[in-house]
Amino acid sequence: MSTIEANTTINMKLIIAGLLIFFSIIFFVDLQPGMPEVTYTAAIAFLMAFWWVTEALPIGVTSLLPIILFPVLGVLDGKSISGAYINYVIFLFIGGFVMALAMEKWNLHKRIALKILALVGGSPFRILLGFMLASSFLSMWMSNTATAMMMLPIAFSVTAALEEVYGEGKISSFAAGLLLAIAHACSIGGISTLVGTPPNLSFLRIFEIIYPNSPEISFGQWVVFAFPISVMIFAVSLGLIYLTYRPKGHIEKLDKSFFRDKYRELGAVSLEEKRVFILFISLTLLWVFRSDLNFGIISIPGWSGFFKNPKYLNDGTVAIFVAMLLFIVPASKKNTALVDWKIMGKLPWHIVFLFGGGFALAKGFIDSGLSSYVGGLLAGTKDMSPLMLVGTLTTMMSTLTEFTSNTATTEMMLPIVSGLASEIQVNPLLIMIPVTLAASMAFMLPIATPPNAIVFGTGKLKMVQMIKTGLIIDIVATIIIVFMTLFWGTIIFEIDPTVFPEWAASSAKAIK
Numbered sequence: 137m138s139t140i141e142a143n144t145t146i147n148m149k150l151i152i153a154g155l156l157i158f159f160s161i162i163f164f165v166d167l168q169p170g171m172p173e174v175t176y177t178a179a180i181a182f183l184m185a186f187w188w189v190t191e192a193l194p195i196g197v198t199s200l201l202p203i204i205l206f207p208v209l210g211v212l213d214g215k216s217i218s219g220a221y222i223n224y225v226i227f228l229f230i231g232g233f234v235m236a237l238a239m240e241k242w243n244l245h246k247r248i249a250l251k252i253l254a255l256v257g258g259s260p261f262r263i264l265l266g267f268m269l270a271s272s273f274l275s276m277w278m279s280n281t282a283t284a285m286m287m288l289p290i291a292f293s294v295t296a297a298l299e300e301v302y303g304e305g306k307i308s309s310f311a312a313g314l315l316l317a318i319a320h321a322c323s324i325g326g327i328s329t330l331v332g333t334p335p336n337l338s339f340l341r342i343f344e345i346i347y348p349n350s351p352e353i354s355f356g357q358w359v360v361f362a363f364p365i366s367v368m369i370f371a372v373s374l375g376l377i378y379l380t381y382r383p384k385g386h387i388e389k390l391d392k393s394f395f396r397d398k399y400r401e402l403g404a405v406s407l408e409e410k411r412v413f414i415l416f417i418s419l420t421l422l423w424v425f426r427s428d429l430n431f432g433i434i435s436i437p438g439w440s441g442f443f444k445n446p447k448y449l450n451d452g453t454v455a456i457f458v459a460m461l462l463f464i465v466p467a468s469k470k471n472t473a474l475v476d477w478k479i480m481g482k483l484p485w486h487i488v489f490l491f492g493g494g495f496a497l498a499k500g501f502i503d504s505g506l507s508s509y510v511g512g513l514l515a516g517t518k519d520m521s522p523l524m525l526v527g528t529l530t531t532m533m534s535t536l537t538e539f540t541s542n543t544a545t546t547e548m549m550l551p552i553v554s555g556l557a558s559e560i561q562v563n564p565l566l567i568m569i570p571v572t573l574a575a576s577m578a579f580m581l582p583i584a585t586p587p588n589a590i591v592f593g594t595g596k597l598k599m600v601q602m603i604k605t606g607l608i609i610d611i612v613a614t615i616i617i618v619f620m621t622l623f624w625g626t627i628i629f630e631i632d633p634t635v636f637p638e639w640a641a642s643s644a645k646a647i648k
Contacts, residue, residue, distance in 0.1 A: 497551070
């Protein structure tokens, strides 16, 4: 039997297994007597979760199940569930990704990475710092996967240069640490911005679906909250990796000319790179300063306030505006723009559908009453202190995401967490935000994130190395997220842990 046939057989078994679970729940389970839609939604959720985790079907295909199953089972009509698949968060993702592809097309991302390394690199510690800074910064705006793939060849060049001088045995441990540093930094940097990692965007839209009357969470507000968390986890990861994997014995600095030579190989900065860079900086500033930034003591007014209806403008508007400029601003070649329509073929459409499927599932959770039902089952957490509650949920998510898709897990968990918030009368942001951040804090296993899989696939890392280092970072990251949410997040998002806000109460009443 060929490999292709074997894979097809395995996938068919998984498809059938998922369907058996689905129909077993439909016919033999009654979660809420008199409300069959609760059970039907649970069955759909289990089927999607099973096929997402096992990848029995392509993730994007599985994400289309709500369009079929919700109308067929009478939970939601096809018109409303289809509408969940397209919204401003999708356009925020598309616009941001077009910018990332433009940077990649003109090699701007590589120039930024090498420039950082040329400025910072030298000693083993500085080399680690340089790689982590470059990976972290790029992953704030680009796909974590693309960032990891781009940084690998540069890392191999550095380790090859060190091996030539000092021998492979002396720097083999450092080479492993360098790969871990890249993988960790990609995940750590991604949480800093709303477009840095898919779980952040999933949270943004699901929160709005469940709580339509809630205050807006802007790009700038998220950065002010999440960036300090990212810096803290970054510092801990850098220190741990250096102490664990520093070279054996004394190693002289790698001359900075090494990175300068690599940078010079890119040639002079092209007109296209300059123009893409200007648009990239413009996009960043427009995102960060669109809405008012409230630091508790001072408040910086946003530029959207100059318009008649500031609330009509959102981060998706900004993303598509700058993405459109990339199609308009000319390149040096006559009658060509910085990007053309061919670049749209490189968009990860499976992620777009995954977003849509998660949003549709969240709508089903709320409208069917399943979210409230699950929240009721977890009502025992009502007596927990805010610290215990946030700590328990964040730890649970951090553990779960080591074995499952970060985005899919986020989209499954957030409606449940929101139901819990309504049941125990706690501000939903207090538990939804740390759970979202924890979804990206998966450092232990190769299957946890694409950057982990990429660096492990080089064959220069042992599983035990990844697990030992990753476990410590997982624990520290969870602690940082919990305490920063309780002490910094409550200021930035104006959360009172003892008060169930009116906008959440009105949504809970509407659901019931």
